[in-house]
Amino acid sequence: MFRYFPTNYVWNLSVDLALEMGAKIGEIEEMCAPLLEVSKQGDDAGTRLFMQSWVAMADKLCGLAAEDEAQGRLLSAGDKLNRAATYLITAERMQAHGSDGRATLYARFQEVFRKGVRLAKENCERVEIPYGDARIAGLYVRAEGVSGPAPILVQVNGLDSTKEMKYRVGLPRMLAKRGIASLIIDQPGTGEALRLHGMTARYDSEVWASRVVDWLEGRADVDPKRIGLEGVSLGGYYCPRAVAFEPRFAMGVVWGANHNWGEVQKRRLAREGERPVPHYWDHVRWVWGAHDMDEFMAIAEKVTLDGVLDRIRVPFLVTHGEADKQIPLEYAHRSYEQLVNSPKRELKIFTPREGGIQHSSFDNSDNAANYIADWVAETLGGRIA
DSSP: OOOSSTTOHHHHHHHHHHHHTTOOHHHHHHHHGGGHHHHTTOSSTTHHHHHHHHHHHHHHHHHHHHHHHHTTOHHHHHHHHHHHHHHHHHHHHTSOTTOTTHHHHHHHHHHHHHHHHHHTTOSOEEEEEEETTEEEEEEEEOOSSOOSSEEEEEEEOOSSOOHHHHHHHTHHHHHHHTTOEEEEEOOTTSHHHHHTTOOOOOSOTHHHHHHHHHHHHTOTTEEEEEEEEEEETTHHHHHHHHHHHOTTOOEEEEESOOTBHHHHHHHHHTTOSOOSSSSHHHHHHHHHTOSSHHHHHHHHTTOBOTTTGGGOOSOEEEEEETTOSSSOTHHHHHHHHHOTTOSSEEEEEEOTTTOOOSGGGTTSHHHHHHHHHHHHHHHHTOOOO
């Protein structure tokens, strides 16, 4: 794990995630050097200074991109805007719920991200999926070198990630080369669903996951018999739960097992383990729509896979980092052991030899993502060479 801030896991997590999304080390140095002292005051203190420093770099990159665009150098402009978007979402993610300027910052991030993707001519299309009276936003990445309907992997967020973050880490690009399409969504409780539409998380993830499958079944470029589901971090709960109760999924993958998230909350109250974001308890109450801690803990009790996984009758891959400081490694073993009816179950623990040993491999994602992409391709009928 790259530790720019020696005493602050949460801030280091944000830096490492940004690097995995394409941040440049020189820009990291420029943004983070002024923050070293304030980082020693804990997770919550100094988050506005963090925002100001990272937004300043995004401003600079947007200015440089405008100069490129004026000269017709659109690919170069797109590249700079893509990094600017990464810095904006990193800054936004660090802020407290309801803090001044957060909503405006998220809106700007969305604008910069979309323009960067367009100018860089990336294989990435924004889509919207009907969900009751609302819609779930997603990013659709087409399979490469496939004629006719392609297999697809739906990818869902954890507690605090967004579809754009997951897209930038690179699994969709790896899958596309293997002939697998991707749909990365902001499910209820994350990204646009939470920030723009007030859709809070729900433990019965099959409700929204089934609507996604309905939508995919209506696309001519998707093979409805080869729809898989992947979840990262808290998605390591959402994904198995949805696969267990939605039989149309052909396989599942968790990138970081999250077998009993409710139990994790009790450990965090006891100051055991690390947290993913500053202002943690305010954040989780916002995500789950809880008015106070008692209500939140009552909801969290339901977020467990005990008594659920024996319903899964399709191939399933459980992955976990050996040195995960947020979610205990024992949960990966528990999930694997309870997949008793999966015809092809596998447990992969990422070790120092291949890297990716931290939570959901945020310390070094490429080898882990390639492993997952190969397993998905082998399972859904893609290609690995």
